[in-house]
Amino acid sequence: MKSISGKPVVLMMVDSPRRDLRWRIYMAANLSKYGITSIIGQRDYILPTHDNSKKAIWLGRFISNNGKVPGDKLLFETFKRNKTPVFFIHDEGGFHIKKYYNNTITERIHPIDIMKEDFIKKVYVWGEEQKKILLDKARKELKEKITISGSPKFEILENAEVGDEKWILACTPFKVCNPGSQGIKPFSERAIDLAKDDTAGSMNEAHWHHLRYWKKTTDEFSEFIEMIDQLSTKLPNENIVIRPHPDENADYYKGLFSHRKNIEINSSGDAFYLIRNSKAVIHTESTTGLEALLCGKKTINFRPLGEHDYVMLGLETAGTSAGNINEVLTCLQDEHPSKDISNNKYINLNTNSLEKITDDLVSFINKNKVKSRCLIQNPEAEAPKEFDTKGKNYPYSIKEIETYLNEANQKLNTAATIEQQGFNHVIIKQKTIAREQIE
Incomplete structure (x- = not known):
């Protein structure tokens, strides 16, 4: 094992790479501008890494959809023991069944009792509706934590290059x-x-x-x-x-x-x-x-x-x-059958969510002089035979990661690079510029 120490580290556990890996890499590229290293990975890599960390920042949701399985309880204890600040954003944050929408927000997506915990530093919600529902239930405890962020997943799609109509x-x-x-x-x-x-x-x-x-x-x-x-x-x-x-x-x-x-x-x-x-x-x-x-x-x-x-x-x-x-x-x-969804109260599509979340993290790191320490597991290039590739998991490929990162660097004007990659994780940091390049 090697270690990362003396610099801020953000941990991002990806539940569904097919859905969330791309925007996580964009986030890591944006964070790299400020010297922040990001470790993105699936549960079997991120949880042991977090167990062996101190003051690493957690960005994302918990193990389960509602934060209530036994593994979540162990995770919360580790948050406290390892002094892990949590910036909570749920990958299913905004769209839910009409009949029970309010309950879904306060009991499953943003369970209020957990959101009140001291280790939760920020609660990101996709739109005005979720903020209103949460504040109606716990205004005193959550007023300073809640921020309408939109979703980086959707933000990075705007102004995307149009491909062939195949x-x-x-x-x-x-x-x-x-x-x-x-x-x-x-x-x-x-x-x-x-x-x-x-x-x-x-x-x-x-x-x-x-x-x-x-x-x-x-x-x-x-x-x-x-x-x-x-x-x-x-x-x-x-x-x-x-x-x-x-x-x-x-x-x-x-x-x-x-x-x-x-x-x-x-x-x-x-x-x-x-x-x-x-x-x-x-x-x-x-x-x-x-x-x-x-x-x-x-x-x-x-x-x-x-x-x-x-x-x-x-x-x-x-x-x-x-x-x-x-x-x-x-x-x-029909030439124009689609509707405008810019006024959707369930997700704010007008926020720059990557920058908003990045600014919050940088502000917290600077204010608290955060210096993380993480023991990094050695990478395994290939997935074991028992690795289930038919569900939402699949082995990360070098080509895929490089494509996403090159795309992010170009769009965000960043210089992020891959420090380490295995089938279930990638570590992204700011590219080191040689002295002769500077001179």
Whole structure:
């Protein structure tokens, strides 16, 4: 093992690399301007690194979605023991079910009892609505902590270069009824536990809520599949790419559409490449729909059930709504079918979230004279055979990391470089300039 000491270190644990790795690297590049080293990685790398650290800064969420599994309790004890300041931002911060939106924010996404802890230095929320809900519950304790940050994930998509229009992209968000190997199984103990947070009620109410949500999602799932199958036959010369949610079972779609020559299933890497090179994006109240809008793509929100208590607030307006195959075809022919989402109260798209979070971290580091110490595990270049690549995890590739970092350096005018990389992590720091280069 080697160590990093005498300089500030930020730890970023990535739950889903397919969803969050790219923006984390942008954040690391931006932090590098101030001499801050970032260690980005999956749970099996970040947790042992944090165990062997002192005064390293934690940027992100906890181990679980709601911060309430046994591993989270151990993590909180380590925060206290290792004097870890936490800057909390949740990767699912803004868009949730209408019926239980307030409970989801205060019990699952930003559990108030945890947000009150002294080790929590900042609580980042995506939009005005979450801030209002949290302050209504705990204004005294959270007023100085809460900041509306938007989400770096969406910010870096704005003004993205438009690629070739190669395919129609269909993004599926049906993890509830089509879970992958790492997804939460419907009606499992964990699924009911999360439903209990949403309802803030009895176990019976949690079961009933989960059943209704599962039924709604299953109905949309079957309608979506039928729509894609019809689209394939009505537009035989168009290539259709299905992008499953990272927690979905992609093999299900491969088997289902194996007879359709113009349908491809692609669950590899970040969805940005697929969005950028699409003619249009079809989704069902999914964050990829918002990403498509920010990339300037024709965006169709397939909502066969229309308005109901289980819509995803903030995403129901992401694109032009279509309820059946004929409406989808009409939207595809329309030159401007997408809607403006700039006034979305569930996410502020007008903040410079990378700079806002960076400024907060730099201010905290300077004020508290933060000097971290971390013992760094030696990298493993290849993932072990038992590493599950069918779910949301996958081995980080050198090419992918370098692509993201070069992109970030160019857009942010930074000079970040890779200090170390393994299949499950990357360490990014400011590039050292040789004396002869300066002179």
